[in-house]
Amino acid sequence: MNNRFPKWGTVFFMALRTGHLDEIERKIYSRNILIPEVGEAGQVKLLDSRVLVIGLGGLGSPALYYLAASGIGKIGIADHDRVDLSNLQRQILHGHRDVGRQKTQSAAESIARLRTDIRLDIHPFKITSENARDIIAGYDFVVEATDSFESKFLVNDACVELRKPYSHAGVLGTFGQTMTVVPGEGPCFRCVFGEAPAGGVVESTAEAGVLGCVAGVLGSLQAAEAVKYLLGCGRLLVGRLLTFDALAMTFREIQLPPAGRCGICGPQ
Amino acid sequence: MRVEVRLYATLRRFGPEDNAPVILDVPEGTRLIHVIESLGIPDDVEKIVLVSGRPAEPDSVLNDGDRIVMFPPVAGG
Numbered sequence: 001m002n003n004r005f006p007k008w009g010t011v012f013f014m015a016l017r018t019g020h021l022d023e024i025e026r027k028i029y030s031r032n033i034l035i036p037e038v039g040e041a042g043q044v045k046l047l048d049s050r051v052l053v054i055g056l057g058g059l060g061s062p063a064l065y066y067l068a069a070s071g072i073g074k075i076g077i078a079d080h081d082r083v084d085l086s087n088l089q090r091q092i093l094h095g096h097r098d099v100g101r102q103k104t105q106s107a108a109e110s111i112a113r114l115r116t117d118i119r120l121d122i123h124p125f126k127i128t129s130e131n132a133r134d135i136i137a138g139y140d141f142v143v144e145a146t147d148s149f150e151s152k153f154l155v156n157d158a159c160v161e162l163r164k165p166y167s168h169a170g171v172l173g174t175f176g177q178t179m180t181v182v183p184g185e186g187p188c189f190r191c192v193f194g195e196a197p198a199g200g201v202v203e204s205t206a207e208a209g210v211l212g213c214v215a216g217v218l219g220s221l222q223a224a225e226a227v228k229y230l231l232g233c234g235r236l237l238v239g240r241l242l243t244f245d246a247l248a249m250t251f252r253e254i255q256l257p258p259a260g261r262c263g264i265c266g267p268q
Numbered sequence: 269m270r271v272e273v274r275l276y277a278t279l280r281r282f283g284p285e286d287n288a289p290v291i292l293d294v295p296e297g298t299r300l301i302h303v304i305e306s307l308g309i310p311d312d313v314e315k316i317v318l319v320s321g322r323p324a325e326p327d328s329v330l331n332d333g334d335r336i337v338m339f340p341p342v343a344g345g
Binding site: 055058148149169171172173176177192197202210241245248250252254256261 | 287312316340
């Protein structure tokens, strides 16, 4: 392990933020800063932001890479799993040499190659109903990149309870879909999908497969939603489910029902 | 009366090859379940159904001009 990084689970390098960018940051983020919706003030905002990525697989890999590259100051990464050979066709945070290692560990190393100044919180355990709220509470936005209905509902319920905005996505085969939940402003995952389907009723990626680049597209969209939310710009996927079909190469949008059907969210 | 059905993701296989919306002429009083059956979608295929933007039950009665949207829950990551 590189000696620059003292210990996993601790702060790598704490940049002292002064409310403006230094010369190196101006250079690194020059292509962001040129975008009118970002500018120097927006870049400072991103460097001051905290995002949690739950799941470091096919969705979490591109999401984490792009969030880190965009300059998010502090990122939490949560996954209890270890890298498996079958992950490598889509989970681009991890490589052959990482097989058997904790995903949080190999992800942290990949991100450290990209950013030396990032503050990375490592959560190398399963997100459960007992710990979800404590973990999520410390972030401004959550990227839900998990691979099970159980986890998706759990993250939704915790985020709704904490009034924490988050991006949901799911992929299967050559399809993917994503929506953004901003509690109080639109429907949550439970408003749309109700309850978790019984086990075995819906195919998983282990049964039906998934094209790696489809997960790449959806994970990148999740990163874009996070950045937009943090900058307060654009139109989020609130109340809209965006579907991606790689075979037809089409994006289509489904208007979602209003919030409140779930009984836990809605305007307060 | 006329209703429109749009199928997404893995449910596309129950629609036309080009994935165009399915336009159905159905009698007054037609229920959602009749449309689902006419498309050959089995009961055990998990799906979220919205009728004109609202969640609907299989026995919901359809209205002229309703747009029926069906998509699967997808959990892969």
